[in-house]
Amino acid sequence: MTIDLPLSWQDVHILAKKLTSRIKESGQEWDRVIAITRGGLVPACLVARDLDIRVIETVCVESYAHQDQSEAKILYEPSNLGTGKGCLFVDDLSDTGNTFKALRKHYPEANFVCLHVKPVGKPLADFYAEEVSQDTWIYLPWEDQDFPPHIMDKIGSHL
Numbered sequence: 001m002t003i004d005l006p007l008s009w010q011d012v013h014i015l016a017k018k019l020t021s022r023i024k025e026s027g028q029e030w031d032r033v034i035a036i037t038r039g040g041l042v043p044a045c046l047v048a049r050d051l052d053i054r055v056i057e058t059v060c061v062e063s064y065a066h067q068d069q070s071e072a073k074i075l076y077e078p079s080n081l082g083t084g085k086g087c088l089f090v091d092d093l094s095d096t097g098n099t100f101k102a103l104r105k106h107y108p109e110a111n112f113v114c115l116h117v118k119p120v121g122k123p124l125a126d127f128y129a130e131e132v133s134q135d136t137w138i139y140l141p142w143e144d145q146d147f148p149p150h151i152m153d154k155i156g157s158h159l
Contacts, residue, residue: 005132006139006151015115016046019129023051023088023113026127030111031086034059034078036099039092042142043115047090057081059089063099072102084110093138094121094128 007015032055035044041058048056060076081087084107091114094100100112101124113127118134132138139147 001135003133003136004139004151005136006147006154007141009141012042012115012141013046015129016043017050019043019113019115019127020047020050022127022129023047028111029086030088031055032057032088034081034087034089034110036061036089036091036103039140040090040114042140043092044090047088047113051088053088059103061099061102063102072098074102074106077106081107081110083108087111088113090114092116092140094118094125097121097124100124 030051030053033044033048033053035041035056035058037058037060044056048054057078058076059074059078061072061074063072087107087110089103089107089110089112091099094114094117097120100121103110103112104124111126112124114125115129116138117125117128117131118136120134122131139151
């Protein structure tokens, strides 16, 4: 049975702070943040701001077709990332780990972080804010047009 986890904007900010706290504790430093589109755009902005990193780039990956998972396909990547040294890739979730796995092949020296991990995707995340069960479906505030009616009834509209 699927567990619904609707998140508010405040929840996302709290998770991003928790994530950056863990990142800071590592003592590592990064030159740039790479947002993994689309779910990683907002978290990447929050993480970059909290870490005072001004260079933010994007890598475009398709790994979901609606709620069906598929193999991750890189649609766009910057040409200047080399092996990923100094790069902090940020996403909203590591579910199966397919996105991080695909990107690690190209950027073996990069670090990969996310707000949430599920057990299958956890080994591929270097840092994360919270772990959820594999059967949890996370509803993010920037996706509220896709929320099913029972979630909208609980949280109302964000718009």
